[in-house]
Amino acid sequence: MSExxxxxxxxxxxxxxxxxxxxxxxRERFTLxxxxxxxxxxxLGALPAGVAAATADVVARQWGELLIRSWDESRWWTAPxxxxxxxxxxxxxxxxxxxxGDSTSVNLFKALxxxxxxxxxxxxxxxxDAATFPTDGYIAQSAARMTxxxxxxxxxxxxxxxxxxxxxxxxxxxxxxxxxxxxxxPGLTAAARAAGAVVVWDLCHSAGALPxxxxxxxxxxxxxxxxxxxxxxxxxxxxxxxxxxHQAAFDSPLPGWNGHADPFAMTPDYRPAEGxxxxxxxxxxxxxxxxxxxxxxxxxxxxxxxxxxxxxxLTDFFLECVAAYVPQGLVESVTPAGHDQRGSQVSLRTxxxxxxxxxxxxxxxxxDFRAPDVLRFGFxxxxxxFADAERAARTLGHIFG
Amino acid sequence: MSExxxxxxxxxxxxxxxxxxxxxxxRERFTLxxxxxxxxxxxLGALPAGVAAATADVVARQWGELLIRSWDESRWWTAPxxxxxxxxxxxxxxxxxxxxGDSTSVNLFKALxxxxxxxxxxxxxxxxDAATFPTDGYIAQSAARMTxxxxxxxxxxxxxxxxxxxxxxxxxxxxxxxxxxxxxxPGLTAAARAAGAVVVWDLCHSAGALPxxxxxxxxxxxxxxxxxxxxxxxxxxxxxxxxxxHQAAFDSPLPGWNGHADPFAMTPDYRPAEGxxxxxxxxxxxxxxxxxxxxxxxxxxxxxxxxxxxxxxLTDFFLECVAAYVPQGLVESVTPAGHDQRGSQVSLRTxxxxxxxxxxxxxxxxxDFRAPDVLRFGFxxxxxxFADAERAARTLGHIFG
Numbered sequence: 142m143s144e145x146x147x148x149x150x151x152x153x154x155x156x157x158x159x160x161x162x163x164x165x166x167x168r169e170r171f172t173l174x175x176x177x178x179x180x181x182x183x184x185l186g187a188l189p190a191g192v193a194a195a196t197a198d199v200v201a202r203q204w205g206e207l208l209i210r211s212w213d214e215s216r217w218w219t220a221p222x223x224x225x226x227x228x229x230x231x232x233x234x235x236x237x238x239x240x241x242g243d244s245t246s247v248n249l250f251k252a253l254x255x256x257x258x259x260x261x262x263x264x265x266x267x268x269x270d271a272a273t274f275p276t277d278g279y280i281a282q283s284a285a286r287m288t289x290x291x292x293x294x295x296x297x298x299x300x301x302x303x304x305x306x307x308x309x310x311x312x313x314x315x316x317x318x319x320x321x322x323x324x325x326x327p328g329l330t331a332a333a334r335a336a337g338a339v340v341v342w343d344l345c346h347s348a349g350a351l352p353x354x355x356x357x358x359x360x361x362x363x364x365x366x367x368x369x370x371x372x373x374x375x376x377x378x379x380x381x382x383x384x385x386x387h388q389a390a391f392d393s394p395l396p397g398w399n400g401h402a403d404p405f406a407m408t409p410d411y412r413p414a415e416g417x418x419x420x421x422x423x424x425x426x427x428x429x430x431x432x433x434x435x436x437x438x439x440x441x442x443x444x445x446x447x448x449x450x451x452x453x454x455l456t457d458f459f460l461e462c463v464a465a466y467v468p469q470g471l472v473e474s475v476t477p478a479g480h481d482q483r484g485s486q487v488s489l490r491t492x493x494x495x496x497x498x499x500x501x502x503x504x505x506x507x508x509d510f511r512a513p514d515v516l517r518f519g520f521x522x523x524x525x526x527f528a529d530a531e532r533a534a535r536t537l538g539h540i541f542g
Numbered sequence: 543m544s545e546x547x548x549x550x551x552x553x554x555x556x557x558x559x560x561x562x563x564x565x566x567x568x569r570e571r572f573t574l575x576x577x578x579x580x581x582x583x584x585x586l587g588a589l590p591a592g593v594a595a596a597t598a599d600v601v602a603r604q605w606g607e608l609l610i611r612s613w614d615e616s617r618w619w620t621a622p623x624x625x626x627x628x629x630x631x632x633x634x635x636x637x638x639x640x641x642x643g644d645s646t647s648v649n650l651f652k653a654l655x656x657x658x659x660x661x662x663x664x665x666x667x668x669x670x671d672a673a674t675f676p677t678d679g680y681i682a683q684s685a686a687r688m689t690x691x692x693x694x695x696x697x698x699x700x701x702x703x704x705x706x707x708x709x710x711x712x713x714x715x716x717x718x719x720x721x722x723x724x725x726x727x728p729g730l731t732a733a734a735r736a737a738g739a740v741v742v743w744d745l746c747h748s749a750g751a752l753p754x755x756x757x758x759x760x761x762x763x764x765x766x767x768x769x770x771x772x773x774x775x776x777x778x779x780x781x782x783x784x785x786x787x788h789q790a791a792f793d794s795p796l797p798g799w800n801g802h803a804d805p806f807a808m809t810p811d812y813r814p815a816e817g818x819x820x821x822x823x824x825x826x827x828x829x830x831x832x833x834x835x836x837x838x839x840x841x842x843x844x845x846x847x848x849x850x851x852x853x854x855x856l857t858d859f860f861l862e863c864v865a866a867y868v869p870q871g872l873v874e875s876v877t878p879a880g881h882d883q884r885g886s887q888v889s890l891r892t893x894x895x896x897x898x899x900x901x902x903x904x905x906x907x908x909x910d911f912r913a914p915d916v917l918r919f920g921f922x923x924x925x926x927x928f929a930d931a932e933r934a935a936r937t938l939g940h941i942f943g
Binding site for chain 2: 172173174177179181184185187188192193196197200201203204205206208209210211212217243244245246247250254271274275276278279280282283287288294319366368374375376377378379393394395396397398399401404405406407408409411422423424425426427428429430432502507509511512
């Protein structure tokens, strides 16, 4: 298929923006297929360059040669805390508060039940983002059922009004997975805590895309995945943040032997480890965990504030290109225009969205579709440039043309 | 270090047994370090030959090139059920009842809470193997606390007497992790079911070492890890068996979006999938899961009954060699002598067990130590031979000599 013709002024703008982009050289830290504009890093991040070699070493040498000895010699045992401390600065957490392992859903269960227990008796409601990614709602229902709470769906904007002396826990997403809307983590955290509730943030669509500031904003608990903007690989382990002030009282519903203070004593009574390690459950998934560790090398020397600045410039420019290339009325952005309300993706509502995304992918522009009518384009500043944004919008316009 | 001298008759017996061993050629399906006798496959199985290439393909091509498209094109999405069906025949289960994912501890939580809900009201006790691997006891306590049951430690031999109309759930290990004792799965399952209880078996130390017969013995629920006798790699995903007759009523405490009947509809209400898939939780850990899938190729054409026969011959021969090489009174086997009570490991109690195991490992015989005084030697028939057993016993005798 031939490429549609570019608007010269936009192509020139893209070239100039890319030339001035300090982060542009980071693309070399990733292996991306030729000819593809990859705008789905908000679902599965691209492959960092060092992962293949690291994984091969884990398999052939650490497992194949050292075998059981690698639990110590290859530092497998301490990987959940060590890699947690690599993620911590990206979400604004001091060391010792983030532990890696399990899926986001499993960590949500730990966090929500743990939060309900921290909240104490007399509080009966668990407020949960009404537009949440579904697993958060399902797990919130289960956690509520098992702790005697009632899960109540609330629009994040209405949370301050819904808070009261009966609020035990509040579960919110920093960035909405469908619309890309950025919620007010500092303000909503402060409001929830002022009401005496324990607040849990899901960072899946924000960590690695913008500054989170968990410690600075006194967040209680948080979870997130590592396979989106952190590029850990398909289904790579998630993480749990337990603010230091809550660690001694954090009471996990999944007290597996890895979270024991002295796991190899193998005593019949559970005594939780100090620190974030009490968020551990079973034996950590070493292949995936060490692939993630290697993937995090892509962040060496990168300031998340610079990532955020480029992300906003990319989504601004993409929206400008969409306005120029796509005939008016055919797509509508459901992502807020204001920078303070925008994550790192642009979601466009259109008719036949599933088919349109199929066409885009067949032309080398990879985003994704979310039912019923949304095209999602994720902008990952570490490996997406302004020419990518221009080509994506131009291809979209051509499909409608 | 020079090798200690062999007793000629034992060395000749070992050579003859290895020459007659039909399974001996399966060792070629594994990559093992030279000069090492590996008797810790009951903790971390050896590396199957095809895993390195399979993992490299998952990283470089499936992730790096196909990116998000691999969820369909590389069949990532269906891996938990597909690999479950690969494990099923090894544990005597018809297809559609085993799902892979999460850790053993997390699957125990699903199974125990699910079992409590299947048992229904009026039953108040959860009986749990008093000598269990600790995580089972810790998770049982948590599951009991969250479902209103009382967890009661019971010696497996005393379970029939402890069963009553108040018994909701029974959690047992088929093989004891410390002593290697094989418990009577058919008899204990029948007794528990006759009392109206729901029985959950932990197969960590039996699956891949001996016939389990989940369907034949009408087990209700089971869990197991895949990194011991199934050789899936460090921390590889565990599995959950839900007998077909219980699937429609199985009510998981971890209803993540992957267990939804229509996950991409992304509806706010949870509707569980049909079949074992309702045991899924979050996004599956693809790197580790597909390494496991490749590892299971080592089982192609292998009959578990043949594995069991060789396992018993190996542990018999090892005990005979220990009796010949180790001066009387220095070690005591805590593994039962009767074949019907023995798994695939031999556990020897001795003084200074931790130091003795360190000496063995430094001489190339890798087993492990379990507090306070046990040397564990696991015999994995797919890659351990009779000469290995003789050398291990001889080295042990030399350390005491």
